[in-house]
Amino acid sequence: MLELAILGLLQESPMHGYELRKELATKLGTIRAAISYGTLYPTLKRLQTAGWIGEAESADSEIIPPLTSKRGRVVYKITAEGKERFAELLAQAGPETYDDAGFGVHFAFFSRTDRATRLRILEGRRRRIEERREGLREVLARASDRLDAYTLELQRHGLDACEREVRWLEELITNERSGKSPATATNLKTGTSPAGETPLEHPGPHQDRPQ
């Protein structure tokens, strides 16, 4: 999961770890508060070993290095194999694509995903949430007298969140089918154009079988 996110961010521009962590935090927002360094650095090492990313130590080619560069920050950049790996991860949608973290990361890179995959993921996520919702309704209907008031309140709040997310997903799916991008949310002034910076830069990029 983190692998996908790192590859995606490094595709935009090379970065060092600290910067990567901050970008990750703003890009993923709620989904994944802030990645731990205890996760980030080992993952970077793993990606480097696999050949997806490369090291470009202190690549200040524009201005004169403002620091003595004794043993400075390590700048990582994505390799050609890394780009392939990224595309592969983007296109595939397993069960882990539909849990909270996995879905969030995939969604954050939807502007680089083709429409068919977007729809597949949105529908998979919806199904997942609908199952969760049914489970909660089951519990509230069947076992409500066996649980205390606080537990019940927790279930109710969870059920509410599920119903809300399903509606959100429905709306996104409808938009996808009709060819509109999101950002046409009802309660936003939306000063930015709906097709912002990179709405669809890959017309039909997914390699393997279209399916």
Add this chain to the structure above:
Amino acid sequence: MLELAILGLLQESPMHGYELRKELATKLGTIRAAISYGTLYPTLKRLQTAGWIGEAESADSEIIPPLTSKRGRVVYKITAEGKERFAELLAQAGPETYDDAGFGVHFAFFSRTDRATRLRILEGRRRRIEERREGLREVLARASDRLDAYTLELQRHGLDACEREVRWLEELITNERSGKSPATATNLKTGTSPAGETPLEHPGPHQDRPQ
């Protein structure tokens, strides 16, 4: 976190692993979909080593063992030290008490928690969510032109969820202060009585043995 949940459930009645997992799933609902066995069994072993829980192998004292009991299910029961440990975990509220999983588990056992601790946890959680909310507003205000339409939609959805949870917490806090138990939700027909089975089994005295 799991430790608290297991101790709490075993306080209600002895159980074996499989049963524990199912109870955990219904009790925690959204918070923690279903605990993995790869987590559960090592945790049980850990709790047993620590002396918080004990083994009561195949304790079918009521009816004749319906199975040959070759090497049957292992029933776990909480020990006296385990009960103390549970009370200790219930009362303390660190930073990990306010993240999604931690808060959910604590909340699920609020009927065993004294009012002061409940308020402390609810307010800590509210603060945590408010910080998350402010972070999202910051991003939406400052970096909205730097992010694509999908990422923005993700942030907006996250912000919405934060605002909703803060309102929910406000309501719970108000109820706590005025001495009411929850379950008087506004948007529910609420066929069950608001003071269901165990709304407040501890009037004021916190931990130690309740019964």
Add this chain to the structure above:
DNA sequence: GTGGCGATGTATCGGGCCGATACATCGTGC
């Protein structure tokens, strides 16, 4: 009657991710 099959049940293993911790350097203020 036996053979498959899904539910019940216990257990391990590799690996991802986290929090805590330890460093080292830079810019700034005093």
Add this chain to the structure above:
DNA sequence: GCACGATGTATCGGCCCGATACATCGCCAC
């Protein structure tokens, strides 16, 4: 000159997950 907070890299122990491998029970079909 030096303390201090921001920036920056890195490791360690530990929780938790998914995958996997078992073994048993009740039941139905053939």
